[in-house]
Amino acid sequence: MSATESLQLPVATPREVRRAIYHLIRGEKGTVALVFLLRLAAAAASAALPVMLGGVVDGVDGGWDTGRVDTVCLALFGCVAAQMTLTRVGRRLGHRFGDRSAARIREQALERVLRLPMRTVERAGTGDLSTRTTGDVDTVAGLLRSTGPEVAAAVIEVLVIVGAAFLVDPLLALLLAVVLPPLLLAARGYIRQARPAFLSERAALSDLTEALTASAVGARTVAAHGLQARRSAVGRHLGGERYLRQRRIIRLQSWFLPVLDLTYTLPVSAVLCVGGLAALDGWASTGAVVACAMLAYRLSGPLDRIMYSLTEFQEAAAALARVEGIGAVEPEARPAQAAGSDVALQEVTFGYDAGPDVLHGVDLRVKPGEHLALVGPSGAGKSSVAWLIAGIERPRGGLASLGGVPSADIALEELRHKVVLVTQEHHVFATSLRDNLALARDKADDAALLDALRQVGATWLQDLPDGLDTVLGDDCHPLTLAQTQQLALARVLLADPDVVILDEATIGLDPRSAGEVEAAVAAALTGRTLITITHQLQAAAAADRIALIEEGRVAELGTHTELVESRGTYAGLWEAWSSGRV
DSSP states (O other), X not given: OOTTOOOOOOOOOHHHXXXXXXXXXXXXXXXXXXXXHHHHHHHHHHHHHHHHHHHHHHHHHTTOOHHHHHHHHHHHHHHHHHHHHHHXXXXXXXXXXXXXXXXXXXXXXXXXXXXXXXXXXXHHHHHHHHIIIIIIHHHHHHIIIIIHHHHHHHHHHHHHHHHHXXXXXXXXXXXXXXXXXHHHHHHHHHXXXXXXXXXXXXXXXXXXXXXXXXXXXXXXXXXXXXXXXXXXXXXXXXXXXXXXXXXXXXXXXXXXXXXXHHHTHHHHHHHHHHHHHHHHHTSSOHHHHHHHHHHHHHHHHHHHHHXXXXXXXXXXXXXXXXXXXXXXXXXXXXXXXXXXXXEEEEEEEEESTTSOEEEEEEEEEEOTTOEEEEEOOTTSSHHHHHXXXXXXXXXXXXXXEETTEEGGGBOHHHHHHHEEEEOSOOOOOSSBHHHHHHTTOTTXXXXXXXXXXXXXXXXGGGGSTXXXXXXXXXXXXXXXXXXXXXXXXXXXXXXXXXEEEEEXXXXXXXXXXXXXXXXXXXXXXXXXXXXXXXXXXXXXXXXXXXXXXXXXXXXXXXXXXXXXXXXXXXHHHHHHHHTTOO
């Protein structure tokens, strides 16, 4: 298994999803209670209309005068006005609850991602994490803001309508229950199949996003190695998988929704038929039949909203299960404190998960302030050494330590201050250049920021329209790959850690510029431990010592002069480099 192979993050159980929803409601219990009361009052005003109309029918039959009828009609208009006002206010408060709850979920998801072990972040891949923190969170937010409050209001309306029917005529109200058996059977069958269907569809979307993101970000690598056909085939395969899983959801809905439409006609038909016979026989009034028939008809609206929203609830439940799953990752126990900055690998054996060993008995010691360069062919294990030193991975055997303490046991906050690993992947935030740099040292003044950029050769600063205040990003002022790498190196200088690991951090620069930038960074970090993983032998030659890694072992170790004089593999590489053959 490679260092970059994808690892699926866990998914929360239904019980954990329910607990998360409970905590959201509990955090806004005042707002929820007020929304409930407003919606209850609105439903009561709505249900009063057919009840009062039924009373008018019986009243006219019983000899009411026009004045009394007019009074009831005015009361009907008052109920309509009250329903509209209460519904509007309740909907607004419901949206406010949804917005605040969605913001809480977003913040919690981001906080959990930032707490994830680095190895989990690296292996989960950008597709899965980005889908959970964007698409899945948006799905949950939509439910909380709109569908959730509306469905809750529909449930209240159903209960009020049934209660009103019992007040009018308990026997006729029982006929409203004929809708329940087919409705419950259809809903049960749908829900049982919908949860796995939606979870499967969201997972397929993550896999597709991961593949497309990797192809887009690595477009140059794909083109350089002629992998276009292979990456296209991967995209088509994953796109087809998502299509099949979406078809499964559509098949579920194709039988569920027509069943609902048919079911809604049952209570109205039952009340009209049985109630009509009852009115003819004299054990039910005409007004009661009219009121219960209208109430039965009104059931279709809220029931329709509830049942049609089951799809959104299932999709949102699957999304929330994935978002909550981020928090299910067990935090690493890192109780140790580093006592120094000397780096040591002692008889280290290492492999990724259940894969074969990629490092075999590696012994390396880097003294504080020393500059060590790691060179060797791709896949030899250089990056694995960097991950072990940075505390991202744990060795299978031996010891990878910082200051005599296992790197993977050092508390994350302290480790991040002591060790900085700069890889080939860098991120530019959509904010000003000043803010992008201040991430490394938030109290740095402009002079320090400009000096850091100068030391890494960022001459492009003078071309920016607003200097340090220029907003970066694809939609504002995009940076080239080389400029992005220089920005990342400037952050390293500002962070000023004890140990810096540069893992092909200048691969986007031309060979001459890369060597000059690495040499400049090394000079700026004098007194700090610097470990450089590079194919630029010009930069390696400037190091205090060089380690040649081959097939997961330290094949050669010494100064540049010693290795050249030994006439080994490094000497051959240096000769080829010097003559311009590589």
